[in-house]
Amino acid sequence: MYNDYFSETPTYGASFFRHRFRMNRALFIRIMQAVEQHDDYFVQKRDNIGHLGLSCLQKVTAAYQMIAYGVPADFMDQYVRAAESTNIKSLRRFVKAVVEVFGDDYLRSPNEQDMARLLAIGESRGFSGMLGSIDRMH
Structure with a gap:
């Protein structure tokens, strides 16, 4: 996985x-490093007999x-070489x-500036006064 995506010369571009x-x-x-700094669970450690963990x-x-x-x-066990329970814990x-x-910063309700910007974008696309996505209107 590292060689495929994260090395200096990855297999895939x-x-x-x-x-x-x-x-x-x-x-x-950036997200991975922020998560690792925030939660010690994501820092690679050695187990009791000295083997490196994930x-x-x-x-x-x-x-x-x-x-x-x-x-x-x-399904992820073959890809990242981790047990199902570890993958669930990692996800949580x-x-x-x-x-x-x-x-x-990113998971908050829109403020007045955000709403004005979104309304302007909608207006420029012919959807005056609309904040939501038309494919999500039920």
């Missing part, structure tokens, strides 16, 4: 990374793939960390 992870590599790494990259990739593609936790901790780290 930027466009394939964006397709696979639904974001560019720099953003993925890396932050493995845990975040498992969580992200489950979110992005809806794949089950036991990842979501909690993302909300705690980025929630105030």
Whole structure:
């Protein structure tokens, strides 16, 4: 996985990374590093007999793939080499960390400036006074 997407000369280029992870590599790494700094669970550690545990990259990739593609936790075992229970724990901790780290900036209700900007965008596209997406109007 590291060689495929994260090495200095990855097997797959930027466009394939964006397709696979639904974001560019720099953003993925920014989120991963923020999560690792926020929650010690994501820091790679050694077990009681000295074996290295899963890396932050493995845990975040498992969580992200489950979110992005809806794949089950036991499907990720072959890809990131982690047990189903570990993938579920990684997902829960990842979501909690993302909300705690980025929630105030990105997961808030729109303020007046946001609403004005969104209304202007809608107006420029011929949808005057509309904030919602037309494909979500029921």
